[in-house]
Amino acid sequence: MAQRFYSTSSASEFVDLREAVLRSLPPDNGLYMPERLPGPEEVLQPGWRDWSFAELGYRIVSALFAGAVPEDTLREIVGESINFDAPLVTIAEKMHVLELFHGPSLAFKDFGARFMARLMGWLTREDERDLVVLVATSGDTGGAVASAFHGVPGTRVVVLYPSGKVSDLQEKQLTTLGDNITALEVSGTFDDCQRLVKAAFLNRELSEELNLTSANSINIARLIPQAFYYFHAARQLPEGAEPVFVVPSGNFGNLTAGLLARLMGLPVGQFVAATNVNDVVPAYLESGIYEPRSSLPTISNAMDVGAPSNFVRMLEIHQHQHGLMASRITGHRFDDDETRAAIRAVKADTGYVIDPHGAVAYLAAKSWQADHPGDEMIVLETAHPSKFLDVMEEELGKGVVEIPERLACLAAREKEAVELPPEEEVFLDWLGQMSG
Numbered sequence: 001m002a003q004r005f006y007s008t009s010s011a012s013e014f015v016d017l018r019e020a021v022l023r024s025l026p027p028d029n030g031l032y033m034p035e036r037l038p039g040p041e042e043v044l045q046p047g048w049r050d051w052s053f054a055e056l057g058y059r060i061v062s063a064l065f066a067g068a069v070p071e072d073t074l075r076e077i078v079g080e081s082i083n084f085d086a087p088l089v090t091i092a093e094k095m096h097v098l099e100l101f102h103g104p105s106l107a108f109k110d111f112g113a114r115f116m117a118r119l120m121g122w123l124t125r126e127d128e129r130d131l132v133v134l135v136a137t138s139g140d141t142g143g144a145v146a147s148a149f150h151g152v153p154g155t156r157v158v159v160l161y162p163s164g165k166v167s168d169l170q171e172k173q174l175t176t177l178g179d180n181i182t183a184l185e186v187s188g189t190f191d192d193c194q195r196l197v198k199a200a201f202l203n204r205e206l207s208e209e210l211n212l213t214s215a216n217s218i219n220i221a222r223l224i225p226q227a228f229y230y231f232h233a234a235r236q237l238p239e240g241a242e243p244v245f246v247v248p249s250g251n252f253g254n255l256t257a258g259l260l261a262r263l264m265g266l267p268v269g270q271f272v273a274a275t276n277v278n279d280v281v282p283a284y285l286e287s288g289i290y291e292p293r294s295s296l297p298t299i300s301n302a303m304d305v306g307a308p309s310n311f312v313r314m315l316e317i318h319q320h321q322h323g324l325m326a327s328r329i330t331g332h333r334f335d336d337d338e339t340r341a342a343i344r345a346v347k348a349d350t351g352y353v354i355d356p357h358g359a360v361a362y363l364a365a366k367s368w369q370a371d372h373p374g375d376e377m378i379v380l381e382t383a384h385p386s387k388f389l390d391v392m393e394e395e396l397g398k399g400v401v402e403i404p405e406r407l408a409c410l411a412a413r414e415k416e417a418v419e420l421p422p423e424e425e426v427f428l429d430w431l432g433q434m435s436g
């Protein structure tokens, strides 16, 4: 039977793939989870270590969807989503970096966003109206989502970002694509942008009329393709290795994808959750007490999350048992001074240039390795260091960080954005005109 999805808040009602992906959030405020995960014997069929990266991804999601999407379509969707590599780079003895930044927006979010965009395009292929995707961004998510949906037939994207609060290059990633991508420059904060998006969804009439959907990170379609690169990383080590995966974490989608991968047969010794001072999850792992709070700003700002959205999925996977989760995931936190020192130390000791998020994970990997010197460590490098040029130049000086062509060429392109005040009425009016 084709895969079904349940909400973490009501395990007895199921929806199909279309509903889980297009709705994004169940009405009961839980998060969607697949009813059944395929086991290792279904996923890791003979020869899996030699498949292409796209083939590996296709086989995983084919076993997971179990016929919810025709096989040739699925193969095409994965092939178009995973058209860049995730190489494992060895920087020191038993210390490897999994580079997840080779996609168009230079962050690992490209994996999830590209897959989701193409899947949504297919799910709505027979709908008369375009699907309108709303996304509020504080920086990275908007770039990944905009680039992922750019040119996908039957979809239109509206990205809301706070004026003056994203970096120049991040702004260019949102405002230079054109076609089916519209950027709204809101004279307010990220919270204002989120509030506006929420207001649109709460307006039932408008939301139905416009065929609105959301592209935020809790969508199950963004999580699934992130499992692919865990398997891809593991097979780049000698057969039989059980690596320790160290994941720089904010909303914990990346780590949750790793947990799903383990249930599907990923060989893994341990997961290490690395955070900056926004350490709600490491604190929970130590104490058993979960205390979400407001986030604090840091130099690894994509991890500045005080109430991680995927925590309920982590609870669900560990049957709501703190002891079980704490035995499988080890938490570590580091502050900005430690992170800056790590950026310098990695360069000095290994020659590798690591971004602030990867640097937090590197510190956690060193902590683990001090107690377990025999373990193979895999540090997930979630963004290219050029995305955080200010910090990188402060620590390593100018001219050390290479700026990839696809980022550099944005600087010369013309920004196009619609300016809006942070007022619900104005935003809803603007949206209303889209349908007219």
Ligand SMILES: *Cc1c(COP(=O)(O)O)cnc(C)c1O
Residues within 6 Å of the ligand: 107, 108, 109, 140, 217, 248, 249, 250, 251, 252, 253, 254, 255, 302, 303, 357, 382, 383
């Ligand atoms: C989003 C992001 C993270 C955090 O990932 P989660 O899945 O939210 O835990 C880490 N690093 C970078 C560069 C990111 O963009």
